[in-house]
Amino acid sequence: MTAGAFTGAGRRIRIQEVGTRDGLQMEARFVPTEDKIALVDTLSQAGLAKIEVTSFTSPQAIPALRDAEVVMREIARVPGVVYTALVPNVRGAERAIESRTDELNLVMSASETHNLVNLRMTRAQSFAGLAEVVRTAQAARVPVNVSLSCVFGCPMEGDVAGSEVFGWAQRFVDLGVRGLTLCDTTGMAFPTQVSAITRAARERWPGTELTLHFHNTRGMGLANVLAAIDAGADRFDTSLGGLGGCPYAPGATGNVCSEEIVHALQLMGHDTGVDLGCLIAAARRLPALIGHDVPSQIVKAGRRLDLHPVPPNLDAVRERALARER
Numbered sequence: 053m054t055a056g057a058f059t060g061a062g063r064r065i066r067i068q069e070v071g072t073r074d075g076l077q078m079e080a081r082f083v084p085t086e087d088k089i090a091l092v093d094t095l096s097q098a099g100l101a102k103i104e105v106t107s108f109t110s111p112q113a114i115p116a117l118r119d120a121e122v123v124m125r126e127i128a129r130v131p132g133v134v135y136t137a138l139v140p141n142v143r144g145a146e147r148a149i150e151s152r153t154d155e156l157n158l159v160m161s162a163s164e165t166h167n168l169v170n171l172r173m174t175r176a177q178s179f180a181g182l183a184e185v186v187r188t189a190q191a192a193r194v195p196v197n198v199s200l201s202c203v204f205g206c207p208m209e210g211d212v213a214g215s216e217v218f219g220w221a222q223r224f225v226d227l228g229v230r231g232l233t234l235c236d237t238t239g240m241a242f243p244t245q246v247s248a249i250t251r252a253a254r255e256r257w258p259g260t261e262l263t264l265h266f267h268n269t270r271g272m273g274l275a276n277v278l279a280a281i282d283a284g285a286d287r288f289d290t291s292l293g294g295l296g297g298c299p300y301a302p303g304a305t306g307n308v309c310s311e312e313i314v315h316a317l318q319l320m321g322h323d324t325g326v327d328l329g330c331l332i333a334a335a336r337r338l339p340a341l342i343g344h345d346v347p348s349q350i351v352k353a354g355r356r357l358d359l360h361p362v363p364p365n366l367d368a369v370r371e372r373a374l375a376r377e378r
C-alpha cells in the first residue's frame with residue numbers, strides 16, 4: 053500500500069522561514085553577507101510563503117545581523133514571497149522601510165520579566181514604542197506583524213495568564229496590524245494548550261493573519277504544529293535545519309525545523325507549496341556556513357522513502373534462510 057492510502061484531507065499551510073533571523077542571530081560565527089544573500093535567494097526558490105530575512109536591531113545587541121541593509125537590498129525578490137524583518141524600534145523601522153522590507157515584524161513579550169530581560173523595557177514601554185513604529189509603518193504603507201513572545205510560558209515567570217496574552221495582542225489588533233504571531237519562545241507549549249489558545253485566537257480575530265511560532269526545545273514542536281492545524285491555524289514559522297533560539301532566553305534551542313515540518317505535512321496530504329528537495333539541499337549546506345551540525349532529523353536520516361540499498365549479499369542471506377527450511 054502506498055503512503056497515499058493513508059493521506060488525510062489536505063489543507064493549504066503556509067510555511068514562513070525564520071532561520072535567517074531567529075537562527076542566524078544566535079550564531080557565534082558571522083555568516084558572510086554574500087552567503088546570507090545566497091541563502092535567502094535559495095529559500096526564495098523553495099516555495100516558502102514568507103522569509104524573515106534579517107533584523108534591524110542595534111548592531112551591538114545582535115552583531116550577527118549587522119549587515120541587515122545590504123542583505124535586504126541585494127536579495128533577488130520572487131513575486132509572491134513576503135520578505136519580512138524584525139524591527140525593535142522606530143530607528144529599526146526607518147532602516148527596514150528604507151531597505152524596501154515588505155513587512156515589519158515587531159516583537160514584545162507577553163511576560164513582563166522576559167520583556168525586561170530581552171528588550172530592557174516594561175511591556176507598557178514596549179507597547180508605547182511599538183505603537184509609534186506601527187504609525188511609522190502605516191505612514192509608509194508597510195504592513196505590520198506583531199510577534200508576541202512567551203505566549204505559552206515564560207522561562208522565568210512560568211505560565212503567562214491568558215488575559216495577559218489576549219489583552220496585549222488585542223491592543224495591537226486595535227492599532228490595525230495585519231498579523232499576529234503567537235510565539236513559544238522557549239519550547240514550553242504542549243498540544244492541548246496550543247489547541248485551546250489557537251482556537252480562541254481564531255475566534256477572536258478572524259480577520260487577522262495568525263501565525264504560530266514553536267521551538268522544539270522539549271521535543272513537542274511537530275505535535276504542537278499538528279494540534280494548531282487541527283485548531284484552525286494555517287501559518288507557521290519554521291527554520292531551516294532547526295536553527296534558532298533567543299539569546300536572552302535561558303536554555304532556548306532551535307525553532308521547529310522547516311524540512312521536518314514540510315516533510316511531515318506533505319505525507320499527511322497538506323499543501324505547503326514547498327519544494328522539499330530544495331529545502332533539504334539548502335539545509336545540508338548550513339554546517340559549512342555556521343561551523344557546526346544542525347538539529348534537523350531529515351538532514352540526518354533523509355526522507356521517509358529515501359530508501360537504502362539492500363546489502364550485496366542479500367541473495368546469499370535468502371538462500372541460507374530458505375535452506376534452514378529444507
Ligand code: COA
Binds near residue numbers: 143298
Ligand atoms: N538599529 C541600529 N542601531 C540601533 C537601533 C536600531 N534599531 N536601536 C538602537 N540602536 C543603537 C543606538 O543608536 C545606540 O547606538 P550608540 O550607542 O552608538 O549611540 C545603541 O544602539 C543603544 O541604543 P538605545 O536606544 O540605548 O537602545 P538599547 O541599548 O536600550 O537597545 C534595543 C534597545 C531593543 C534596540 C536593542 O537592545 C536591540 O536591538 N535588541 C535586540 C533584541 C533582539 O533582537 N532580540 C532577539 C529577538 S527576540
Ligand code: ZN
Binds near residue numbers: 074235237265297298
Ligand atoms: Zn523564536
